[in-house]
């Protein structure tokens with residue numbers, strides 16, 4: 001077990017919406033930091049100007065905040081290893097690229113894109129791996145300096161060792177060995193003076209004293225390059241953890257844009273920003289993504305963030321791809337809803353009522369919580385169960401007021417008798433209402449479903465509702481009778 005405090009980082013690129021996979025990477029970083037008493041850093045990798053999306057950084061920050069994954073250092077809060085936004089670290093990369101050139105581990109390359117294209121096409125034709133062909137690799141330093149001074153455009157490439165092999169170690173996957181001649185002299189600095197991920201991330205991880213790198217398995221291909229860069233500098237390597245990818249629910253491939261849009265229509269999303277609106281709780285989302293790729297949860301599966309910190313074990317992460325299973329999200333969300341304190345749950349569902357244009361009485365909402373919490377899968381489900389509580393009047397569908405196997409005339413008779421019975425009671429508490437209602441059912445020789453069905457539709461305006469007697473107690477005698485009168489009128493009009 002890791003005991004010494006780690007320094008870990010979540011290093012997203014602000015190139016689009018924050019995906020569930022990013023939430024999981026951030027979560028694992030956070031869990032390891034908290035577990036070991038270390039630090040968790042947010043670093044924004046925004047050097048790719050072409051893919052930069054305005055607002056994406058804020059969305060990441062908001063997403064982490066909503067999830068409750070708090071970082072100790074980051075672009076908006078600062079810290080001892082800043083700046084934490086790569087575009088603010090421009091000079092640092094220039095300095096380290098130059099260091100590699102001085103160490104003869106990197107070189108300026110003046111090849112034009114046209115030349116590189118024709119080299120690539122030629123290699124493709126010959127069916128050999130497409131590689132930089134080494135033209136500028138052995139230019140004399142004076143010659144290179146002269147060309148730079150004359151204003152010629154250039155990039156800086158890594159000088160990959162020509163012989164031997166590279167073995168890189170991943171915590172989940174073990175040793176990965178490749179022949180160096182299969183590796184490319186990759187670009188570290190582009191001609192616009194900005195670094196590629198390969199250089200920037202390695203330099204930053206070193207300067208920020210990162211001990212463990214959690215990142216997506218899409219980086220496995222360039223993993224040997226990265227360890228070569230670190231070794232060229234003579235730095236210590238972090239522990240590498242390449243996390244599994246998320247596959248679409250069918251288990252085949254990643255979710256496409258179209259499939260993501262379809263999921264949204266069904267009340268699901270793969271983006272953190274949508275989760276709140278769709279009625280998911282941060283607790284449910286974290287539990288769900290946390291267990292996708294972590295072999296916890298064999299004895300307990302409903303985990304709070306605190307509990308995840310307690311039981312997190314980096315060695316139990318799994319490298320195999322995880323298929324997105326939205327039914328599990330529903331399950332975890334419902335479980336966490338049921339574990340919330342009543343006032344917390346009330347505060348979380350209130351906005352859904354307010355957004356639906358309803359005026360919410362807080363003490364009434366608190367009384368409704370025990371009636372609905374068992375049935376909620378998402379927070380917005382509370383609307384379909386309980387919006388009627390906050391309406392002045394309800395509009396039952398007359399057809400639904402007619403009980404099963406009864407005519408409208410028979411149903412109105414039941415409604416009238418129920419009205420008389422309730423009217424005669426001093427108040428409509430559950431204890432007072434239930435015994436005479438049961439007696440009425442017996443006298444009429446009807447089923448509870450028939451009689452309560454009429455009453456339910458009359459009072460709530462819908463066929464599915466929270467428990468009827470408890471609901472009537474909250475609504476109060478006056479309103480119940482008023483709604484019953486209205487139902488009687490509707491039934492009479494049907495005859």
Ligand code: GLU
Pocket residue numbers: 010011012013045201214215216
């Ligand atoms: N900016 C990279 C990405 O978003 C970060 C990978 C890493 O964590 O090193 O994929």
